[in-house]
Amino acid sequence: MVYVYALVDTHPAPPSPQGEGHGGAPLCVVSRGAVAAVCSHHDHLELPVEGDHLWRHEHVAETLMEDHAVLPVRFGTTVADEDALAAMLDERQAEFCGAFERVRGRVEISVRVLWTPPEAEAEPSAATTGPGRAYIFSRLAARNAAAALAESVHCRLAARAVEAQYDVSATPRLLLSAAYLVERDGVSGFLEAVDEAAQRHPEVELLCTGPWPAHTFAQSTVGGLQ
Amino acid sequence: MSTSRALGPSSLSTSEVTLLELIDRLVDKGVVLHGDITLAVADIDLIYVGLRAMISSVSSLERGE
Numbered sequence: 001m002v003y004v005y006a007l008v009d010t011h012p013a014p015p016s017p018q019g020e021g022h023g024g025a026p027l028c029v030v031s032r033g034a035v036a037a038v039c040s041h042h043d044h045l046e047l048p049v050e051g052d053h054l055w056r057h058e059h060v061a062e063t064l065m066e067d068h069a070v071l072p073v074r075f076g077t078t079v080a081d082e083d084a085l086a087a088m089l090d091e092r093q094a095e096f097c098g099a100f101e102r103v104r105g106r107v108e109i110s111v112r113v114l115w116t117p118p119e120a121e122a123e124p125s126a127a128t129t130g131p132g133r134a135y136i137f138s139r140l141a142a143r144n145a146a147a148a149l150a151e152s153v154h155c156r157l158a159a160r161a162v163e164a165q166y167d168v169s170a171t172p173r174l175l176l177s178a179a180y181l182v183e184r185d186g187v188s189g190f191l192e193a194v195d196e197a198a199q200r201h202p203e204v205e206l207l208c209t210g211p212w213p214a215h216t217f218a219q220s221t222v223g224g225l226q
Numbered sequence: 227m228s229t230s231r232a233l234g235p236s237s238l239s240t241s242e243v244t245l246l247e248l249i250d251r252l253v254d255k256g257v258v259l260h261g262d263i264t265l266a267v268a269d270i271d272l273i274y275v276g277l278r279a280m281i282s283s284v285s286s287l288e289r290g291e
Binding site for chain 2: 073209218
């Protein structure tokens with residue numbers, strides 16, 4: 001079987017990947033037109049979702065993105081053989097070329113905003129209208145303020161990014177979960193904006209990681225996210 | 227190359243944050259080829275479970291537990 005790490009553009013030069021793949025297997029390249037797949041051959045492969053294996057996979061994309069437009073491939077992807085892989089590359093040339101242009105010269109930065117809801121007021125002890133309504137409205141107000149904060153942080157960051165994919169309030173504490181596609185030379189300005197947002201809003205925690213290869217933006221918009 | 231910058235309480239483990247982000251990216255994102263996924267793990271709920279566990283542990287750290 002053939003394990004696939006990433007897709008890379010072949011212009012101006014095809015990739016010559018350094019280093020090793022899983023289990024010390026050498027990295028190889030299957031090229032079709034403008035698209036090359038970086039892969040390795042295995043008779044048998046057991047790949048638990050563990051740090052070492054994930055970083056091995058990730059490392060391939062990160063090394064290649066120095067010199068190429070890179071589309072990271074989902075972890076654990078195997079195909080039967082090189083012919084099968086070549087057929088897939090042929091079938092989706094136009095889609096992958098479009099994706100290369102989308103990510104070329106850009107990196108992905110992840111931002112999450114975590115919030116601790118304020119200590120709940122004492123539960124209303126009796127079904128009286130006054131204290132009960134005040135309790136509910138104060139909770140709602142806190143929630144609305146938090147949602148507004150998340151949108152505000154996202155808007156400031158999105159203004160410094162080429163593209164953004166984001167989700168607001170996925171969980172009660174996860175106010176914002178976002179990925180931003182940022183021009184390489186815009187990264188320091190973007191990170192300054194993140195620092196600024198963190199300082200402006202000490203009531204929340206900002207988690208920022210990156211730069212990453214464009215995992216989130218590598219998926220084709222045709223057919224939607226998986 | 228990926229530098230994790232966990233802003234906020236210094237008690238937050240930056241390597242834990244980065245690993246969770248890595249799992250989320252590799253398991254749930256990236257190009258999907260019409261091949262086989264060798265793993266049974268491709269469930270977004272797992273990622274949220276991981277993140278919830280991290281959020282819970284952060285809460286515990288803040289409360290000094």
